[in-house]
Amino acid sequence: MNRRRFLTLAGLTAGAASLTASAAALTGALMSSRNPYYTGPVSDHFDGTRFFVPGRVASDKGVTDLVKWRFTEKPAEWPERAPAAQDKPPARVDGPDIRISYVGHASLLIQTHGVNLLVDPVWSERASPVRFAGPKRVNAPGIALEDLPPLDAVLVSHNHYDHLDTTALAWLARHRPAPVLTPLGNDTIMKSADSAIDARAYDWGARVEVARGVFVHFEPAYHWSARGVFDKRMALWCAFAIETPSGPIYHIADTAFADGGAFRAVRAKHGELKLAILPIGAYEPRWFMRDQHVNPEEAVAIFEIVGAARAMAHHWGTFQLTNEDIHAPPRALSGALAKSAIGADRFRVFRPGEVFDLKTIA
Numbered sequence: 380m381n382r383r384r385f386l387t388l389a390g391l392t393a394g395a396a397s398l399t400a401s402a403a404a405l406t407g408a409l410m411s412s413r414n415p416y417y418t419g420p421v422s423d424h425f426d427g428t429r430f431f432v433p434g435r436v437a438s439d440k441g442v443t444d445l446v447k448w449r450f451t452e453k454p455a456e457w458p459e460r461a462p463a464a465q466d467k468p469p470a471r472v473d474g475p476d477i478r479i480s481y482v483g484h485a486s487l488l489i490q491t492h493g494v495n496l497l498v499d500p501v502w503s504e505r506a507s508p509v510r511f512a513g514p515k516r517v518n519a520p521g522i523a524l525e526d527l528p529p530l531d532a533v534l535v536s537h538n539h540y541d542h543l544d545t546t547a548l549a550w551l552a553r554h555r556p557a558p559v560l561t562p563l564g565n566d567t568i569m570k571s572a573d574s575a576i577d578a579r580a581y582d583w584g585a586r587v588e589v590a591r592g593v594f595v596h597f598e599p600a601y602h603w604s605a606r607g608v609f610d611k612r613m614a615l616w617c618a619f620a621i622e623t624p625s626g627p628i629y630h631i632a633d634t635a636f637a638d639g640g641a642f643r644a645v646r647a648k649h650g651e652l653k654l655a656i657l658p659i660g661a662y663e664p665r666w667f668m669r670d671q672h673v674n675p676e677e678a679v680a681i682f683e684i685v686g687a688a689r690a691m692a693h694h695w696g697t698f699q700l701t702n703e704d705i706h707a708p709p710r711a712l713s714g715a716l717a718k719s720a721i722g723a724d725r726f727r728v729f730r731p732g733e734v735f736d737l738k739t740i741a
Contacts (some may be wrong), residue, residue, distance in 0.1 A: 394459045404586060414613045417580075418563035424583065424599070429612040430563075432601055435637060439611050440667060441602065447641065448667050455704035461696060463518035464732030470528045475625040475739040477654065482521045483731035484697035485542055487656070490528075493621055494590045497527070498619070499542040499632055500551065506541035506698045514541070514698040517705070521732030524550060530557035531733050532589040536632035537616035538565050538604045541698055545572035552576045560587055560595055564614030568606060583617060596620040597607070598645055601635035602671055625739045626653030629685055633658060633694070635670050636677040642684040655687035656735060659712050659728075660695025663702040672701075675711035679719055682726055691727040691735050 413428045421427045431437050472490035480488040484506075485499040501550045502520050507513020523652060524547070537545050545568070545656060553576040559569060559578045566578035581587060585597045600618040605611045618641075621628040627649040634641070646652070662674040672694075673681065682690045695708040709728045716723055729735060 388579075395715065407667055412436075414564070415610065416567040419563065422582075425563075425615075430615045431612060432599060432637075432641075435601065437603070437612065442608070442671075452541040452664055452702055454699065454702040455703045455707070457517060457699045459517065460595070461517040461705060462633075462730055463521060464730065465519075466522050466732045466734055467526045468522060468528055468734075470727050473546060477623075477625060477628070477735075477737040477739060479656075479691060479735040479737070480487055481691075481693065481729040481731055481733055481735070483516065483518060485658070487521065487693060488522060488527070489621065489628065491625060492590070492593060494531050494593045494623075495528050496532055496534060496589070496595075496621065497530050497551070497555075497557075498630060499546040500533060500534055501541060502547040502550070503544050506700070507540075508540060514700055516697050517699070518697055518731050521730075524554070527551075527555050530555045531593075532557050532595065533559045533674060534595060534619055534630075535559055535561040535565060535569075536600075536619065536630075537562065537602060538568055538614045539633070540605050540606075541700065542632055545569060545570065545576075548576050548578075549573040558589075560589075562597060562615035562617045566606075568614065582615065586622075592624045594622040596622060596649075598629075598648075599641045600631055600633065600636040601639060601641060602633045604639070618645075620649050623653070626651065626688075628652070628654045628656065629687065630656040631658060631681070633671065634681075636673050636680065638733045639680070639684055643680050646685045651691070652687035653686055653739070655682055655685055655690045656693055657681055657690055657726075658694035659692040660703070660708040662708075668701060676715040676718075678712065679715040679721065679726065682721070683719065692726065692728045695728075697731060702713045 423433045468496040471493045472478045473493045486501050488694050489496040504515045563580045566580035569576040569578040581597050583599050587595045598618045602616045604614045604616050618631040629652050657678045659675045659678050662668050662672045
C-alpha cells in the first residue's frame with residue numbers, strides 16, 4: 380500500500396478513533412439522548428433520531444464498504460503541491476456585481492451589495508479529526524485568514540471534516556465575528572468545540588435575513604452527515620439559496636443526483652438563478668460515491684435543471700478524498716459541457732485564490 384493510501388485510510392480510521400478520544404462525552408450524550416446533537420419533533424425528514432431525505436432510502440456506507448474501497452481500489456497519484464494563487468479581497472463590494480473568491484475545495488467568499496458571506500471555511504492542513512493523518516491539502520487556502528474582510532455571516536452546510544473546520548471557526552469567532560448559519564445539530568458540534576462560535580441552527584425551508592435585501596434559504600440536498608462512526612445523519616445537511624437584489628445564488632456543497640427532484644424544486648421556488656455554485660469532484664468509484672457526490676456530468680445536469688445563467692465549480696483540486704486524478708474533474712466537466720452544447724464560459728472552473736467577477740446590470 381502506498382503512503383498516500385495508507386494515510387488516507389489512517390485518517391478515515393482516525394475518524395472512528397476520534398470518538399474513542401471523546402468517549403466519555405459522546406457515551407454520556409448517547410445514554411441521555413439517542414441523538415447527541417439535536418432534540419426536536421419528528422418531521423418528514425427527521426425520525427426522532429436521524430435525518431433523512433423524504434422518499435429516499437438511506438444508503439449508509441459502513442466499515443466493510445470502506446475497507447473494500449480502500450483495499451481493492453487504486454486511487455490516482457496526486458502531486459504533493461498543486462497550483463494556487465493568493466487573493467486579497469476588498470472590504471466590500473457595493474452595488475449589484477458579485478465577486479466570489481475561491482479559497483479551495485468547498486470554501487469560498489461571496490461579496491455583493493455590501494454583504495460578505497464566507498461558505499464552509501476550512502483552513503486546516505488536513506480534512507480530518509486529527510492533525511497527523513487524513514487527506515492533506517495540496518494547495519494553501521486562496522485567502523490568508525488575516526486577509527479576510529469583515530463578515531456578515533458564515534454558512535456551514537454540514538459536519539463532514541472537509542466542510543466543518545472547528546479550528547477555523549474558532550479563529551473567525553475571535554477575529555472576524557459573525558453568526559454561523561448551519562443546519563440543525565451542527566450548532567452543538569461547533570459550540571462544544573468553542574463556546575465563542577455564534578452558531579445558529581435552522582431546518583430545511585428556513586429563510587434567514589443576513590442584511591437588508593439579502594436572505595439565506597436552507598434547501599434539501601441528497602447527502603448525509605457524520606463526525607465519527609456512531610453519529611451518521613444525526614445532524615442535518617443542506618444546500619443554500621442566497622437571495623440577493625441581483626438574483627438568487629444557489630450553492631450546493633455536497634449532493635448526489637438521485638431523481639433530481641430537489642433541483643427542480645429549487646427552480647420552481649427561486650425562479651431564474653443568477654448563479655449556481657456546484658460540486659464537480661470526489662466522485663470515484665461510482666459504486667461508493669454515487670449516493671453522496673455528483674460527478675461532472677451530473678453537475679451539468681443540475682445546471683440545466685435549475686436554469687442558472689452561470690455556474691461556478693468547486694469541491695475539487697485541494698483534498699484527495701476519492702480515486703480520480705486531480706485534473707479529472709475539470710476535464711470531465713469540459714466534455715460534459717461540450718456534449719450538452721453549453722459554452723465553457725457559462726460553467727467556469729477556478730483554482731484557489733482565483734476570483735469569479737460576475738458583472739451585473741443594476
